[in-house]
Amino acid sequence: MQRVANKRTYLDPIHQDIVLDRSIPAERLVVDLIDAVEFQRLRRIHQLGVSHFTFQGAEGSRFTHSVGVMNVASRMYAILASRNESAEAERALILATALLHDVGHGPFSHVTEKVLGYDHEDWSCKIISGDTEIRSILDNFKEDPGLADKIVKVLKKTYKPAYVSHVVSSQLDCDRFDYLLRDSYMTGTAYGHFALQRILRSIEIDPDNDRLLVVGEKGQIAVEDYLFARYSMYAQVYYHRKNLAARALLGKLIKRARHVIESQSKICFIDEQTERWLTGEQLSVEEYLTLDDVQLNYHIKRWLHDDDKILSDLSWRFLNRRIFKASRINSQDQNEIRSIEEKARKVVGQLGFDPDYYVAVESTGFRPYDYYRPEEEHPQTNIVVRTDSGEVKELSQLSPTVKALVTGDYTAYWLIYPQEASEQLSKTIESALTHVASAK
Numbered sequence: 001m002q003r004v005a006n007k008r009t010y011l012d013p014i015h016q017d018i019v020l021d022r023s024i025p026a027e028r029l030v031v032d033l034i035d036a037v038e039f040q041r042l043r044r045i046h047q048l049g050v051s052h053f054t055f056q057g058a059e060g061s062r063f064t065h066s067v068g069v070m071n072v073a074s075r076m077y078a079i080l081a082s083r084n085e086s087a088e089a090e091r092a093l094i095l096a097t098a099l100l101h102d103v104g105h106g107p108f109s110h111v112t113e114k115v116l117g118y119d120h121e122d123w124s125c126k127i128i129s130g131d132t133e134i135r136s137i138l139d140n141f142k143e144d145p146g147l148a149d150k151i152v153k154v155l156k157k158t159y160k161p162a163y164v165s166h167v168v169s170s171q172l173d174c175d176r177f178d179y180l181l182r183d184s185y186m187t188g189t190a191y192g193h194f195a196l197q198r199i200l201r202s203i204e205i206d207p208d209n210d211r212l213l214v215v216g217e218k219g220q221i222a223v224e225d226y227l228f229a230r231y232s233m234y235a236q237v238y239y240h241r242k243n244l245a246a247r248a249l250l251g252k253l254i255k256r257a258r259h260v261i262e263s264q265s266k267i268c269f270i271d272e273q274t275e276r277w278l279t280g281e282q283l284s285v286e287e288y289l290t291l292d293d294v295q296l297n298y299h300i301k302r303w304l305h306d307d308d309k310i311l312s313d314l315s316w317r318f319l320n321r322r323i324f325k326a327s328r329i330n331s332q333d334q335n336e337i338r339s340i341e342e343k344a345r346k347v348v349g350q351l352g353f354d355p356d357y358y359v360a361v362e363s364t365g366f367r368p369y370d371y372y373r374p375e376e377e378h379p380q381t382n383i384v385v386r387t388d389s390g391e392v393k394e395l396s397q398l399s400p401t402v403k404a405l406v407t408g409d410y411t412a413y414w415l416i417y418p419q420e421a422s423e424q425l426s427k428t429i430e431s432a433l434t435h436v437a438s439a440k
Contacts (some may be wrong), residue, residue, distance in 0.1 A: 010067055014181050018071045025143045026092040033099055036133040037289075041067060042103065044292035048183060048405060049111040052249055053321050054242040055187035062102050062109065068178040073098035076200050077172060080167075083206045090164050091387060092144045097154045097168050100134065101175060102126050106277075107296040109143055114250040116280065123194065123288060125152045130285040145316065170381040171369060172203070172212065172223065180229055191232035194196070198222040204342060206384070206392075213392070214385045223383060224399055231368035231405065239364040241326035248416040249323050252357045253300065253314040260308045267311075269302035271295075273430050295395060310357050327433035328360070329413040337361060337413050340432050343428055344417055345422045365411030384407045 007242050008031055010018040022028040033039055042063035051058040064178050081087040100249055104123030106112050120129050128134055128148050138148040154168060167174060177196055179292035184192025202219025225346040237243075247436055257276050260267045270278075273287045274295065301316040317323060345355035370380045371394055383395040415433060418426060425433070 012064070012068060014068055014072070014178070015187055016069050016246075018067060018234055025141070027093050027179070029060075029092055029137070029141050030095050031100055033096060033134060034067065036137060036194060036337055038103055038127055038132050038134050039063070039066070039100070041289060041292055042105070042361045044135055044294045045105050046108060047294055048186065049108045049243075050245050050246040051187065051237070051240075053246040053323055054240050054424065055237070056191075057188050058183070058186045060182060060186045064106050065118050065179060065182055066099055066102050068182055069100040070095055072177050072196070072200075073417060074173040075197075075338070076167060076203065077201055079203065084207065086161070087205060092141065092159075093147065093150050093154065094164060096138070096147065097151045097164075099176055100124060100151060101155065101168055101253065106230075106291050107293050111247050112254065112296075114247075115254050116278070121155060123285075126285050127151055127289070128155075128225075132285060133288075143268060160210070163205055163212050164214050166381055170212070170286055172214070172381075172383050175202075179228070180233055183233060184229075186238050189233075191236050192229050194226040194229045195222045196358075199226060204386075209424065211381075211384060214383060214395070216386070220385050220387075220395070220398065223385075223395065224402055226420070227369045227402060234364075234366060234368065235410075239412075241328070243322065244362050244414050245324040245326040245416055248326070248360045248362055249314065249318055253303075253311070253318055255297075256308070256311045256314055257303065258304065260311055262336060264269065265308065267308075268305070268306040270299060274299055297371055310354055314357065316384065318374050322419070324360075324416045325419055326414045326416050326426075328435060329361070329415055331434055332411065334414070336432075340415060343344055343429050344415055344421070344425060347428055348417055348421050349423055352420075353418060353421075360416040362414045362416055364414065365409075367408070367410065369395070369402055369405045369406060371406055 006022045008020045012018050018289045020027040022031055042056050043061050047062050047065045048058040048061040051071065053217065073094050077091055078364065081091070101124060102120065104120040104127055106118065113212065128138070128151050136147050140153070141147055147286060150159060154165045156167045157169065159165055169175060180194065181196065182191035198218065199222045202214050202216055202222060204215050206213045214220055226405060257267065261270065261275060261279060273290045276283055276287065277291055300315045300318055303311050304319065306312050314382060329340055331337060331389045341361050345359045348355045348358050367382065371382055373379055385395055385398055386392045389400065
């Protein structure tokens with residue numbers, strides 16, 4: 001980070017120089033929010049959870065991602081405002097929301113969120129609304145009164161105009177734009193590359209329908225490339241079998257820690273906030289903000305010496321990257337999957353491991369793009385294109401390749417088990433799995 005007079009520059013590996021000018025009110029606000037203690041906490045939370053076990057460069061933080069999202073939102077805002085005067089009033093709101101959208105993430109991001117069943121977006125809203133430095137900064141921004149409440153509405157998608165929420169959270173948003181490019185770079189892969197600037201130039205506000213439009217054939221093609229980049233990143237990076245195995249290991253470790261905490265035996269070390277978090281007790285914002293990767297890793301280091309042998313062993317495996325193996329199950333039939341899991345549990349049990357903590361079945365699957373389905377709990381936001389001839393249609397109606405993304409079935413099931421069981425499992429259920437005897 002560099003400072004020149006009233007300007008501050010963040011040197012970013014994806015977007016290069018991100019320059020913020022304190023003489024511009026919205027950018028002064030962003031600088032102040034970045035310096036807030038609640039936002040600085042994001043430096044201590046991995047952007048990619050436990051993916052550094054698989055991709056050695058995946059050490060980036062939620063801090064760098066969030067600054068990147070703000071930068072992309074600023075670029076998109078400049079284009080939208082140049083074409084629609086009504087957007088000019090939303091600058092501070094768009095930039096602040098883009099910056100703060102992930103401020104509620106917990107240790108190892110989505111990994112513990114799934115295991116413990118909390119919602120980081122709810123915590124983002126609580127932090128923005130609570131007795132925090134972020135709230136104080138927002139309240140003191142006199143150019144846009146009530147900004148904290150507006151940000152919460154944007155995150156909850158109740159703010160009007162609705163396109164403001166779509167800039168931050170939709171199927172064509174600044175969050176996804178940044179994390180695909182950033183995660184691809186940090187993992188040393190090329191799967192997430194796409195033409196960001198071309199997409200930004202092609203996006204316009206549709207004021208009659210309060211939504212964003214992709215305009216023209218060039219924009220449509222760039223968006224198609226972006227969607228396939230997203231597909232590739234999930235298939236090759238986010239759902240990499242070693243990532244699945246590492247997540248499962250951390251999940252089992254947390255499950256065992258909870259068991260030890262709630263049993264008659266006493267866990268060797270735990271602080272009050274972590275205990276309340278792991279056991280599902282209600283936390284204050286102040287308590288939640290003490291949680292990060294550093295703190296959880298420290299607990300795991302202490303649990304190496306716990307009297308509970310399972311907790312100690314799982315902790316050792318996690319800290320020393322002796323992660324589980326993941327083999328794809330060659331079936332979609334639920335009865336067959338359960339049968340394979342039971343056979344694996346028997347094998348693992350015979351080797352002296354508790355199958356409740358050393359065997360799991362994980363599923364993967366998502367649609368890289370989906371059209372609006374009003375019956376769903378969280379309906380998607382359509383990507384709408386205005387063609388060169390003036391037609392306005394949902395993207396999959398114009399593109400056969402995108403239609404394939406909508407209709408495809410991407411679900412897969414994976415058996416998770418310890419390395420020590422590989423040989424025995426290869427003898428027992430080899431035909432039902434792939435990668436049973438592969439290298440680490």
